[in-house]
Amino acid sequence: MYVCVCDQWISPVVTGDRPPPIDDFTLTPVTNNTAVMFGGYTGNGWNKLYMISFTKTSVDILEVPNPGESVQWPEGRWGHSSVLITTSSGPHLLVVGGSPAHDVWLLDINKRKWKELINLPDNVTNRYDHSLSVWSVTPTTNWIIEFGGDRGDFKEISDTAVIELRYTSNNDWSTSVIPLDQYQDQLRIRILSDWENLATDKQLQIFQDRLQLQKEREFYEEQLQREIKEKEQIQQDRNKEQQQLHQEKATLSQQLDDATTLLEQAEKDKSTLELEYNEMLKVKVAEILEEKTQVDEKKQIITEDYEKLKLKVADIEEQYFNEKQIIIDDIQNLKTDVSKKDKFIAKLASQVEEQSQNEQQIITDLKEKELYIAKLVKERQERVLKQPIKETSSIGLQFNYLIPSMDSLDSSVIIAGQKLFILQGDRSHSLQWEKYGFRLECPQGAVSKDTEVAVTALAGGNFKVPKGTVL
Template identity: 80%
Template sequence: MNVCSLLLDQWISPVVTGDRPPPTEQFTLTPVTNNTAVMFGGYTDNGCSNKLYMISFTKTSVDILEVHNPGESVQWPKERYGHSSVLITTSSGPHLLVVGGSTVYDAWLLDINKRKWKELIYLPVNVTYRYYHSLLVWSVTPTTNWIIEFGGSDYTTYSDTAVLELRYTSDNDWSTSVIPLDQYQDQLRRRILSDWENLRTEKQLQIFQDCLQLQRERVFYQEQLQKEIKEKEQIQQDRDKEQQQLLQKKAILTQQLDDATTLLEQAEKDKSCVKLEDYEKLKVKVAEILEEKTLVEGKKQIITEDYEKLKLKVAELLEEKEEQCLKEKQIIIDNVQNLKTEISEKDKVIAKLTSQVEEQSQNEEQIITG
């Protein structure tokens, strides 16, 4: 294998790794990116081939990966040589279009990313019954490509031109049609205006849907925010109620402690009036009340700390939700603005293309009448 480096203006013999194909001729090698290409078909010592290779290039090496045919479980084109291929670029990724070839008369489209073939049917014989022909792709709009086919053979030599329209539809499928050469200009003008108008309608619909989504999200976040606020308020009310109950219990215990302390002090003054057994019981009672009071005060302290933490958490949560809502709102607003800008640019392109087509049509009419 030899590769010509256009930058260095010289041929190099790179290091080849991976699945090296056998000596092959009359195959197609179609560039996909600056350093990748797709090789399909050709003629080998064993006859026609329908093997598919993904090739990656570096400055000094070539890596080749064969994509194996799974068999009858999937669609796969038959062996061929002398066919033609072009790269079709769509929003769903790059596709390889293969038309004609010796011993077969059909057309196939390969989704390069998914490595999946699809046969294009219902094409006229003047498109598919060719080999040694040339293909040229013209991207008319983002969804429409015109494939210009010229020359070739089918036991006889062709010198005519065929124009195949390949459209990527909204349901992720493809449609094909042949453009008569005598309707070339008219069909071109109609297709440009139609596709760009559809694209503008889709963009406007997208803007409307984004606005609706923004409103739904705003309502959703507001409802969630109100729900969380109510939940936090309920928790706060429960905490307040529990704290109030503890304060009441503390007041009762304080009163009991004061009464017991008074009795204890009185007993200390007049031990002769109180039995020793009653005096000891009174001391135990006072100790129990003091212990319970300590527990109540500790629990109150915990509740107070939890209450303060809860207030901080509620404030942080409200701030976080509000900030998140504002960010998402701004993202959608930016997307809507970008879509509006894109539609405006597309409108300018439509106007320019329409003007060019009309000017060209007028020039042709002047030439004909002249």
């Protein structure tokens, strides 16, 4: 904002309804510190109306809301032109042309009401980026000179149009276009006509003023008569009120005398009562002092007992805390021992579990071997039964019997081990199983061909061995 007084540009404080970034709008001054802003381009036509107030350092913007279809309101536009029209009915804003709207509107700034002006030719309304100038020909007639601009075909316009805007007596407006070749004649006719009408209007106004004064005089006279009557009535009411006040004053005086007498009697009674009250108060104070002395003595005894009790409680608390600490230490030690024992027990349990699994695996392996050896022994027995039994002789062991079947062993017998030996018939053999102290001498020719010998080591049970068996 440029401040002419100090000849400098400033950035004012803006308050109110700030419009968005906009161009091609009109800002028309109304007074020294107010203006009207209308229309502009923000990407499309804009028909917002703002009332702007200026100070030296600030700008206050007030948007005039559009009530909608209930009232007349111009369409959005940009590139239009506006001028201020001043008449006896107040300031008005005249808006002509613009894009994309091609019409003329008049705004009553005080009432903020729009009115569309019709019956204007297209060469006046269908242009934008043009200029407007207003000339107040008479108090009721304004000529608006319109020049230049563009039309929708982007061709520049160089012609001039003169719009006549007249304010009629019935608060209405009329419009017309003044041809340029009739400019002077129409100007002279309009001036003479308007001033004659103005003189007639003034005479009529004087008569109307006199008539109004007469009516006002009669009204004031009637009002004066009413006021006189009202004042008389008020005076009568005041006289009645004064009489009532005199009567009430006499009554109050009598009541005051009676009250004074009663007050004097009350003062006498008060003195007597005060003496009696003072005597009673002295006796009561003496009793209270005596009771206070007794209370102080009891309080002293209680205080001494309380101090002794505090010492005793302190000793008990100290003993309690010591014993509590000992118990806590014992519990902590016990927890430590229990934790160590739990770990040891867990370790033993793990070892026992591992040993149990190993024993179970050994038993399973032994049972599998037992079944296999039993199968071999059974097959051997079957082969022996099919062949004639030969007598064998040995230095260490001689027998001519068959090994009994494994099925005939009782449950107390445990198979300690099993082993398989191979005998060749063309030579002698010495079979030894040192783990169980077993030895078998097989001379040459004891078997006719290669033979498998299965040996089972048994433990437990009762056995009968043949004669000649060397153990």
